Amino acid sequence: MKTSARPKEGLFLGLTFGLIVVLGTVFFFKKWLPDLASDRVEIDHLFYTILIMTGIVFILVQGITGYFIWRYSDPTPERAVYLSHSRSLEITWTTVTALLMLALGVWGLSLWKNVTTGNAPSKALAVEITGQQFQWNIRYPGPDSKFGRVDPHLISDDNALGLDPKDKASKDDVVVQDDLYLVVNRPAIVTLRSKDVIHSFFLPNFRVKQDAVPGMSIDTWFTPTKIGDYEIACAQFCGLGHYTMRGMVHVLSQEQFDQKMKELGHVSYQHHLLTLKGE
Amino acid sequence: MLEVQGAHAVHHELGFFRKYVWSLDHKVIGIQYLITSFIVALVAGALAMLIRLNLAWPAHVWPLLGKIFPHAMEGGVMKPEFYASLFTMHGTLMVFFFLSIALVGGFGNYLIPLQIGARDMAFPFLNALSYWTVLVGILVMFASFFAPTGAAAAGWVSYPPLSALKDAIPGSQIGQTYWIVGMVFFIASFTMGGLNFVTTILNLRAKGMTFTRLPLTTWTIFVVSILGILAFPALTAGSIMLLFDRHFGTSFFLPAGLYMSGQVQPHEGGSPLLWQHLFWFLGHPEVYILMLPPMGFTSDILSTFTRKPIFGYIAMVASVLAIGALSFVVWGHHMFLSGMNPYLGMFFTLNTMIIAVPSAVKTFNWMATLWGGKIRFTVPMLFALGIISIFVTGGLSGIFLGSSPVDIHLHDTYFVIAHFHFVMAGAALFGVFAATTLWFPKMFGRMMNEPLGKIHFWFTFIAYYCVFFPMHYLGMNGMMRRLYDPTKYEYLRADQPINVFISISAFVLGAAQLVFMINFFWSMFKGKKAGNNPWEANGLEWTTTSPPSARQLGWARSGGVPMAL
Numbered sequence: 067m068k069t070s071a072r073p074k075e076g077l078f079l080g081l082t083f084g085l086i087v088v089l090g091t092v093f094f095f096k097k098w099l100p101d102l103a104s105d106r107v108e109i110d111h112l113f114y115t116i117l118i119m120t121g122i123v124f125i126l127v128q129g130i131t132g133y134f135i136w137r138y139s140d141p142t143p144e145r146a147v148y149l150s151h152s153r154s155l156e157i158t159w160t161t162v163t164a165l166l167m168l169a170l171g172v173w174g175l176s177l178w179k180n181v182t183t184g185n186a187p188s189k190a191l192a193v194e195i196t197g198q199q200f201q202w203n204i205r206y207p208g209p210d211s212k213f214g215r216v217d218p219h220l221i222s223d224d225n226a227l228g229l230d231p232k233d234k235a236s237k238d239d240v241v242v243q244d245d246l247y248l249v250v251n252r253p254a255i256v257t258l259r260s261k262d263v264i265h266s267f268f269l270p271n272f273r274v275k276q277d278a279v280p281g282m283s284i285d286t287w288f289t290p291t292k293i294g295d296y297e298i299a300c301a302q303f304c305g306l307g308h309y310t311m312r313g314m315v316h317v318l319s320q321e322q323f324d325q326k327m328k329e330l331g332h333v334s335y336q337h338h339l340l341t342l343k344g345e
Numbered sequence: 346m347l348e349v350q351g352a353h354a355v356h357h358e359l360g361f362f363r364k365y366v367w368s369l370d371h372k373v374i375g376i377q378y379l380i381t382s383f384i385v386a387l388v389a390g391a392l393a394m395l396i397r398l399n400l401a402w403p404a405h406v407w408p409l410l411g412k413i414f415p416h417a418m419e420g421g422v423m424k425p426e427f428y429a430s431l432f433t434m435h436g437t438l439m440v441f442f443f444l445s446i447a448l449v450g451g452f453g454n455y456l457i458p459l460q461i462g463a464r465d466m467a468f469p470f471l472n473a474l475s476y477w478t479v480l481v482g483i484l485v486m487f488a489s490f491f492a493p494t495g496a497a498a499a500g501w502v503s504y505p506p507l508s509a510l511k512d513a514i515p516g517s518q519i520g521q522t523y524w525i526v527g528m529v530f531f532i533a534s535f536t537m538g539g540l541n542f543v544t545t546i547l548n549l550r551a552k553g554m555t556f557t558r559l560p561l562t563t564w565t566i567f568v569v570s571i572l573g574i575l576a577f578p579a580l581t582a583g584s585i586m587l588l589f590d591r592h593f594g595t596s597f598f599l600p601a602g603l604y605m606s607g608q609v610q611p612h613e614g615g616s617p618l619l620w621q622h623l624f625w626f627l628g629h630p631e632v633y634i635l636m637l638p639p640m641g642f643t644s645d646i647l648s649t650f651t652r653k654p655i656f657g658y659i660a661m662v663a664s665v666l667a668i669g670a671l672s673f674v675v676w677g678h679h680m681f682l683s684g685m686n687p688y689l690g691m692f693f694t695l696n697t698m699i700i701a702v703p704s705a706v707k708t709f710n711w712m713a714t715l716w717g718g719k720i721r722f723t724v725p726m727l728f729a730l731g732i733i734s735i736f737v738t739g740g741l742s743g744i745f746l747g748s749s750p751v752d753i754h755l756h757d758t759y760f761v762i763a764h765f766h767f768v769m770a771g772a773a774l775f776g777v778f779a780a781t782t783l784w785f786p787k788m789f790g791r792m793m794n795e796p797l798g799k800i801h802f803w804f805t806f807i808a809y810y811c812v813f814f815p816m817h818y819l820g821m822n823g824m825m826r827r828l829y830d831p832t833k834y835e836y837l838r839a840d841q842p843i844n845v846f847i848s849i850s851a852f853v854l855g856a857a858q859l860v861f862m863i864n865f866f867w868s869m870f871k872g873k874k875a876g877n878n879p880w881e882a883n884g885l886e887w888t889t890t891s892p893p894s895a896r897q898l899g900w901a902r903s904g905g906v907p908m909a910l
Contacts, residue, residue, distance in 0.1 A: 086810055127737050135730060156710075175694060178750045181750055270754070297836055
């Protein structure tokens with residue numbers, strides 16, 4: 067048969083593979099990860115290790131494939147090389163790949179175990195965050211360090227979480243919307259809940275993300291390391307206003323934090339009194 | 346040797362309806378599947394164009410679109426609920442009703458009997474029934490766009506409670522019910538097809554067509570048929586449970602204390618995570634169902650157009666089997682952050698790392714097949730080479746996501762979108778193009794137009810990278826998926842020019858597909874006549890006429906007794 071092959075085509079396609087490698091690699095040199103503001107630096111280390119490893123494989127595999135495409139783009143009718151298999155070659159590349167993947171897997175496992183199953187230190191700051199369409203309800207336990215009882219049947223416009231006024235522990239609880247205050251260098255243990263659908267609590271600068279699932283209380287803990295204001299995002303599609311479910315994390319010094327809690331507690335107390343009067 | 350002996354004796358003319366509509370011929374059914382899938386792809390692709398339009402210019406006024414969609418884009422501005430329906434239906438239609446039915450329904454049907462030397466499928470009636478069943482599913486899915494509250498809008502994964510509570514999002518009114526019914530039809534169809542394929546390959550191979558001689562295309566379709574039979578019923582069960590939660594007051598997926606529309610919902614005792622397990626128990630094998638057939642095509646195409654045998658046939662078969670088996674124990678890597686026990690996450694991380702090994706072996710074997718070859722740059726070969734590049738790119742980004750600690754940052758971001766559009770959607774899409782251009786001459790007895798085919802390849806390949814590669818960077822910066830307006834977030838605002846670049850590339854990608862469609866339908870009637878074996882390929886299907894006669898391979902089974910070649 068007449069083939070339509072033109073040797074130039076192999077050159078073009080080979081070069082295209084090369085271009086993909088060059089452009090793809092160059093752009094990875096820009097720092098894309100948001101500035102880190104927590105202690106989860108090891109996640110970044112693992113990320114960059116995988117980036118370098120996969121980067122090398124990406125360059126080699128795409129590069130060599132591109133080279134072969136150019137090198138063997140030969141429409142002459144001579145016979146191609148006959149090569150059906152090579153046991154030694156196949157065993158080598160299978161073993162090397164398997165070992166590399168296992169090593170990455172095991173590293174990932176130990177880090178995962180530290181991040182997700184370790185116990186937060188006892189001095190950790192406890193915060194409960196409850197997602198709802200489309201806001202984050204952030205609750206602090208107040209001076210008694212105890213979260214009061216909540217009951218969904220008590221939810222109202224004034225009582226977003228359904229705090230039970232009969233429970234003593236709930237009296238000093240501080241509830242705010244969309245503004246999370248944390249203390250620099252003090253571990254924070256966040257308990258995630260949801261009132262309606264699944265949300266996902268995402269702090270891009272902290273390498274923190276955890277789904278908030280109705281019917282479940284899920285803990286995650288980390289330590290903020292830099293004073294400043296950062297964004298909270300919702301990462302799980304939760305309805306029409308998903309894209310507006312934005313909050314802020316304010317990392318403060320301990321003094322600033324105490325001051326803030328006093329203010330909020332006062333507001334909360336006033337609000338509480340008003341609610342009682344209304345009854 | 347290959348002449349059709351006694352064709353008149355068995356071949357009696359069928360009317361138009363029995364020949365092209367309610368046909369029991371696997372070749373006609375295969376083509377029915379393929380053309381139907383193309384129509385779905387055009388719709389699903391158009392949805393993607395609208396998604397990209399809004400992502401580049403969120404909430405912009407488009408007066409013309411306001412006229413086309415008077416309700417969903419009132420005043421020319423896309424409503425968030427319409428946007429949610431767009432990405433939900435784009436994913437659902439592309440994954441289940443385009444790629445699955447094109448690759449497995451289309452090429453599986455067309456090729457299996459021809460490649461193994463059988464007269465037809467084991468159960469021709471079941472085969473026709475599977476096509477008409479999936480067609481009902483497609484019509485139900487399409488109909489959902491005309492529901493007063495819009496099509497399903499809870500994402501293609503349809504996580505409850507969002508998909509279960511009718512007030513959670515307008516698409517969860519009747520639209521979600523359409524979605525469930527459509528999915529049940531799809532799964533029923535796929536199960537019929539899978540059963541038929543497995544039986545046919547096990548029992549109807551011509552004498553001498555042993556399992557170590559089976560073309561890799563047939564091998565992959567054999568394995569994915571088994572995956573479908575084993576994995577899909579989980580979602581049938583899940584879908585019906587969701588239907589009950591929505592309409593009959595059960596609480597399979599709904600816990601106590603849900604607060605919605607100003608009141609506590611009357612459910613208790615269910616778990617939203619149960620749905621996620623059931624969905625991904627289907628969902629993960631499903632992505633391999635989309636990936637394995639293109640791997641088979643690539644292997645056979647590389648072998649044909651390098652003029653070499655495939656390197657490491659046995660390793661290829663072993664890899665397909667290993668991927669198939671492992672695909673059942675990796676579903677949890679979609680759920681690292683779902684609240685599932687973190688120790689379970691460790692199990693899924695390790696399995697995910699291991700499944701990369703057989704995938705890598707396949708890539709190395711393809712490279713070794715290229716080595717020392719005499720490459721002919723036909724259109725199917727170009728697409729097969731494209732598959733290698735796209736599959737490698739997507740496979741590597743999977744290592745980031747499979748590593749659970751790194752997934753904490755990347756989960757539900759555009760990094761994931763980039764990953765699966767390369768490894769699964771891209772490889773599968775290029776697989777459809779490679780296979781269509783390769784087997785078109787066999788199907789219709791005519792060649793597809795080559796210059797048009799090459800224009801289509803180059804625009805598709807380059808635009809594909811321009812669309813999906815930059816999404817890695819967006820994801821690293823933390824841009825969430827399913828986001829109506831990324832500019833609401835300060836940290837994402839600087840990325841907006843990338844979104845504009847991606848959208849413009851996506852429009853080029855979309856336009857290039859029209860070239861393919863025109864080429865396909867034009868060549869069907871006007872293409873250059875093809876001989877029996879225009880590619881000088883091996884494989885039984887190339888030993889018969891193009892298109893194959895009613896007796897198929899003249900020498901194949903006769904009255905149930907296999908005849909030697």
